[in-house]
Amino acid sequence: MVEPLAEQPIEASRDPAADASVTVGSKKFTESVILGDALTLLLADAGFEVKHQSALGGTRILWGALLAGEIDVYPEYSGTLLREILADQRLYGLDALRAELAARGVVMSAPLGFENTYAVAVTAETAQRLGLETISDLRGHPDIRFGFSNEFLDRGDGWPGLKRRYRLPQTRVQGLDHDLAYRGIASSRIDATVVYTTDAEIERYRLKQLADDLGYFDDYQAVLLYRNDLMQREPGAVALLQRFEGAISEPVMAELNGMVKLDGASEQEAAAQLLADRFGLEVEVERKGLWQRLLERTLQHLGLVSVSLTAAILVAVPLGIVAARRPRLGQLLLGLTGVLQTVPSLALFVFLIPLLGIGWLPSVAALFIYSLLPIVRNTHAGLVDIPRPIRESADVIGLTPNARLRLVELPLAARSILAGIKTSAVLNVGTATLAALIGAGGYGQPILTGIRLDDTALIMQGAVPAALLALAFQGLFELGERWVVPRGLRLRPAAA
Structure with a gap:
């Protein structure tokens, strides 16, 4: 290791009792x-x-x-x-x-x-085979497959400008995570990628950095x-x-x-x-055991899912009831929740940052939005599929619309509503792993870190508990069905 810098001891000019x-x-x-x-x-x-x-x-x-x-x-x-x-x-x-x-x-x-600048890199074998020394040399090889980070594909100093500066003819260009690009080039799925010049993988995978002969990349x-x-x-x-x-x-x-x-x-x-x-400063690094980390991530993930799913149930079931009672408004509500569902999940998390900041709040808001459609749609479908004679019978015995909803329609539609809630719960648990990207923690943290470090065991520390949590939520609502749905509606007719 290098010798410590010959500088004055590091001190902070503050009152230790201050709230910093x-x-x-x-x-x-x-x-x-x-x-x-x-x-x-x-x-x-x-x-x-x-x-x-x-x-x-x-x-x-x-x-x-x-x-x-x-x-x-x-x-x-x-x-x-x-x-x-x-x-x-x-x-x-x-x-x-x-x-x-x-x-x-x-x-x-x-x-x-x-x-730490960008550099276009290929394997040493590819460079020798094709005679590649500079980025300009790539012009003579239009079939080379590029794999760039998704951010680099759209950056102002990324692929579009690089392609224009060097007049590169390549069209086989795909976006992927920066760290996964090294796997791709090692397995010959791609031929060239962009690296950070301080990346340790450059030496590990024996990559050759092509000279930026037209000076595209800044300092x-x-x-x-x-x-x-x-x-x-x-x-x-x-x-x-x-x-x-x-x-x-x-x-x-x-x-x-x-x-x-x-x-x-x-x-x-x-x-x-x-x-x-x-x-020359010795600091203590906090080391958490596997079970301590698992408990912490479980509480974070469970908090995200339970709050967002509960809020979605409280909002979506009434929306489904309104959609069933007012057909024209219902089509609008179903269409709106359907459109929200089509927004890519990662994009929705990012869209909410300017409004709600980073961390827990925008994550819960995004998960709430993604949980609406299955519950609204299943509530609507369960209510409108109730046979008309049953509705008419309720009217004949003098039930008010609200009493008919509470005593007849909701019990009959309960299985459909719970099916929508179970679907939302499973989707919610999976989507919540993306919340780690904006600082909300949960099971997504080890998954993202494992991808970055090419560590399958670390990925599994997030993926397996997330799958088990989804199964736990599904089982919980299966038990809830026994309590909510009347026994007679749960019985299946015997086979003839």
């Missing part, structure tokens, strides 16, 4: 999580109350969360700021960038000391972005954050990435190693 709170964010790739954990451990060691919203998602989610005050600081890259976040401003240089950010209430630190200096009001609220915290400036070299960052991606260390352990090597 700092929220750190990080993107959903290993390097960003390591840096986020390093910031978190350093602040916590100095006595600050600090929370790390780890692996929140892509660039736009983190940027939006920073502007909205959902997070106070997160690691970013100068090229991303210039070419993606503030691309419409046509800025040049760090000074212009810093001034534009300041106008938005955001402070950019000096570079942390390393650059991507690692920096910290933090809110200007953090300087006013917690100047001591900002002073600690500034100690990272110029403290991390590219080899050091690549080594830390390798600790996690290749050696199986946790991001917190890599972050603690960074603090020890660069600052």
